[in-house]
Amino acid sequence: MPIAEIISVGTELLFGEIVDSNAAFLARELAGRGVTLHRKSVLGDNLHRLKDAIHTALGRADLLLLGGGLGPTDDDLTREAIAAALQETPEVDPHLLATLRGLFESRGRAMPEINRKQAWLIPSAEALPNPVGTAPGWFVRTVWEGKDRLIVALPGPPREMHRMWREQVLPRLPLPGAALLHTTLHTQGIGESNVAELLGDLTRQANPSVATYARRTGVDVRVAASAPTEAQAQALLNPVREQVRAALKKWTWGEDDQTLPGAVQAALGSRTLGVIEAGSGGVLCTLLADQRGFLDAAVTQDHRRLITLGLTPVTLHDQGLYSEQAARELAAGAREHLGAQVGLAVVACTAGEGTGQTHAALDTGEGEARTFSLNWPGDAAQVRDRAAVWALGLALRGLRPGGWSA
Amino acid sequence: MPIAEIISVGTELLFGEIVDSNAAFLARELAGRGVTLHRKSVLGDNLHRLKDAIHTALGRADLLLLGGGLGPTDDDLTREAIAAALQETPEVDPHLLATLRGLFESRGRAMPEINRKQAWLIPSAEALPNPVGTAPGWFVRTVWEGKDRLIVALPGPPREMHRMWREQVLPRLPLPGAALLHTTLHTQGIGESNVAELLGDLTRQANPSVATYARRTGVDVRVAASAPTEAQAQALLNPVREQVRAALKKWTWGEDDQTLPGAVQAALGSRTLGVIEAGSGGVLCTLLADQRGFLDAAVTQDHRRLITLGLTPVTLHDQGLYSEQAARELAAGAREHLGAQVGLAVVACTAGEGTGQTHAALDTGEGEARTFSLNWPGDAAQVRDRAAVWALGLALRGLRPGGWSA
Known part of the structure; x- marks a missing residue:
């Protein structure tokens, strides 16, 4: 089994203010592919220590993954460190430079000169395209103390890193035959x-x-x-x-690749969905944002506004906003006032004594609304997130003809 | 300034399923106390590699912090590795052993024999009491290549680690006056x-x-x-x-601690804010969710619905939804139709040819609406995120009496 090491680069990671989620992502990816990870390290933006760490890792591991340090500024030193470790000299690649200039031009800006180094290559490095950022990655094939070694340099922003890993790195890696x-x-x-x-x-x-x-x-x-x-x-x-x-x-x-919002959309078919969120703060909308059929949402905890959306004053008075009945009326209201065929409503209390009280309702216009209640304390962001996710779960149960297992 | 390294020990940390929050905690603690952290590493439960890493770190750093690997089982090897690195032999300390037995007895259990090694000490180690767990820490004073070195071994469970760090380690560390x-x-x-x-x-x-x-x-x-x-x-x-x-x-x-949504709320004062999001999918709502004054939002890309919210059919026809004029009309609509004193609208195209086209408008009811346009391609989630964040930026510029720098 090939042996890997991960080095995350960035002084900010040593302040402890940012969690190094990239290394965790790469560790999971390797664990599923028969590569043994022996070590993860975090180093600051220091050329000498970085070069040193690359040397040491090349002595031990077949595959060295470097994350971060590919930005345009002086403290982004990953390219410099790899070049120094391998005693190669980086040069601007004209093709990469043209791509980079084009990227800035498409945003209506001139490329600042300091970005030139993002077009660097060394002889043993192949550039890995970055469709969602300016920094290309490097895929370096080298021989160290008589052994074949791979060095992969990936950008730090997780979105760029994940995509480059999947689309560019995985197809190039000689993974074990198993x-x-x-x-x-x-x-x-x-x-x-x-x-x-x-x-x-x-x-x-x-x-x-x-x-x-x-x-x-x-x-x-x-x-x-x-x-x-x-x-x-x-x-x-x-x-x-x-x-x-x-x-x-x-x-x-x-x-596998199924997502909860995707499953809800599939179950929705050609029907339109209207959403009312009182307390979950738009999280449900964001989960649904990429799905067809998601028509319209109201996000509010304002009582007067909720009454115009279908909440009855008597429910508000007798049972309060964070009640099953309120969710039920708002699910009906989502159909009536937002003009959708299916209404989904969630009410979640994110502050004060009832924090965590969550009720969701789904109204398809056929029979009784289906409801779901949950009482699970947490901070406001946790409550919002759980409320939104469980509301999607309710929607899936109600929309799939045979329930979840259909 | 003294130089420190952190080594977190545990094979489970290399699977990427657990985030190493201990190292982040220690990094923050060091950053505030004038100690320079040069490196964080994660190693599996392997005696040879761990001993090796301790050797290497002693050659570079004044202070080496080890987290984890102090449990009773065979794969807990931190004590063994320190002893091996320093060529010392661990022995059961009778006082520690008595404490440990007492701990188990107080829970009504006999101490399993495998826990004996938690009572080990080496001559250069002092035991650090653990009032909330079974594993004492080690505080090791040694000389390596002529230099004074400290090795501190802390238990892995964060609750135990944090307390031992504060109560036992900090008072013993010769921290710089810096x-x-x-x-x-x-x-x-x-x-x-x-x-x-x-x-x-x-x-x-x-x-x-x-x-x-x-x-x-x-x-x-x-x-x-x-x-x-x-x-x-x-x-x-x-x-x-x-x-x-x-x-x-x-x-x-x-x-420092200021957040963008918090700054917007402060600038809003006692006014209420209504939001219309067409394309940013609720991300703006979620950013604002914890702020007072955030009243009501509509999240929709449905043309008919947007027309009921203030978008004019002529603008939709002539300039399209993703236009400055559409944002302007919806900002006014947020005031009129959502009953808020300040209206903020964002239109962002997240699919197809115009992906990245973003316009935001802020209407305070005083004078012309303030607008902002951005054209920066990316995937849908990126476009939504940028649209929401930049709309907040626009709101802050428009709401602060003197603009941003006020």
Whole structure:
């Protein structure tokens, strides 16, 4: 198995004010692909120490992943450090420079001269295109003390890094021959320790492995098997995957690349959806923003405004805004006042004594509205996030003809 | 200034499923106390690699902080690695052992024999009591290559680690008299490379140091100075901070703990704010969710609905939704139809040819609406995020009596 090390670059990471989520992302990616990660390091923007760390890592690891330090300013030193470590001299690549200038021009700006170094290359480096930022990555193939080594330099912003990793780095990496097959089940409405209890001994075996992860949308369960051939891996994976699917059927809303908003859209079909958020602060809108059929939303906690959207004064007075009945009236209101075919409403209390009180309702115009209540304290951002995600879960249950497992 | 390194120990940290918050905590603690952190590393539970890393760190750093690996099981190897690195032999300390047994007895349990190693000490180590767990820490004073070195081993659970750090480690550390003072300026509307150009040579000096960071809300600039006394640090910091403030005055919206939504709320005073988002998908609402005065929002790209909110059909027909005039009409509509005193509208195209086209307008009811346009391609989530953040920037400019620098 090839051995990897990750070095994250940036003095700001040493102040402890930013969490190094890039290294965690890369660690997960490597863990799923038969590469053994031996070490993660964080270094400041210091050429000497960075060069030194690259030397040391090249002595130990087949693959060295560097994150950050590809910006245009003087304290972005990753390119310089790789060049120095390999004793190569960076030069401006005319093709990269033209691309970079074009990028700035498309934004109606002239390229500042300091950005020139983002067009640097060294002889052993190949440039990795960055479709969502200015810094191209480097894919460096070299030989160190007689051994083949790869150095990959990735930009620091997670969005740029993730995309470059998937689209540019993975296809170039000589990953081990073993076939690794895996399926991830997405659940909601059950806690991680309960999932673990249901799975019992399954989580204790190594191949296939069954692991649980607490995610924003609920608990994910990943079943993975590796074997010399794909057919052998498949034969290992299948029976265990079926066991896991059966055990978690009641809570599973999707698998692998499916997203909760995507599943809601699929279940919505050609119907339009109107949303009223009182307390979840637009988080539900943002989750739905990429979905067709999402028509219109009102985001407000203002009582007068909510009354114009369908909340009755008597409910407000007797049961309060954070009540199942209020959610029910607002789901109906989303249909009536926002002109949508399906109405989804969520009311969530994010401050004061009732913090965490959350109710959601789905009104499809057919029969009774379906509702869901949750009381789970947390800070305001947590409550908003949970309210939005669980409202989507409610929508999926109500819109799929056979419920979640359909 | 003494130099420190942090090593976090634990194979689970290399799977990327857990974020190493301990190292971030220690980094923050050191940054505030005049110790320079040069490196953070994460290593798995491997005796050989751990011993090796301790050797290397002792050659470079005055203070080595180790987190984790103090548990009772076979894969907890931090004590073994320190002992091996220093060529000392651990022995059970009778006093520690008695304390440990007492701890288990107080919980009504017999101490499992594997916990004996938590009572180990080496001659150069002093035990650090752990009032909230079973693993004592180690405070090791040694001499390496003729230099005084400190090694501190802390337990992995954050609750135990934080308390031991505060109560046991800090009082024992010979911290420098040095005072570190810093100010962070928050800017918007200017790119990192342009900020760097404006700051010129300032970013190249070491003390005070001036560093730029690209954040979600714009570019941050951190000015920091250290000196033996606070007065001296202040004397170093002040002139440079004034230079930086003057150079970036036009783009600076706040300093240090100020947030952009918080600054908007402060500028809003007692007025209410209504928001219409067409394309930014609720991101602006979420940014504002914790602010008083934020009254009501509509999040929609539906043309018919937008017309009921103030968009004129003629503008929609002639200039399209993603136009300055549309933003202007919707800002007025936010006042009129959402019943707010101040209207803020943003229109952002997140799909198709015009992706990135963004216009925002602020209508305070006094004089002409203030507008802002931006054309910066990206994926849908990026466009939404930038649109929302820049709309807040526009709001701040329009609501502060003297603009940003007021």
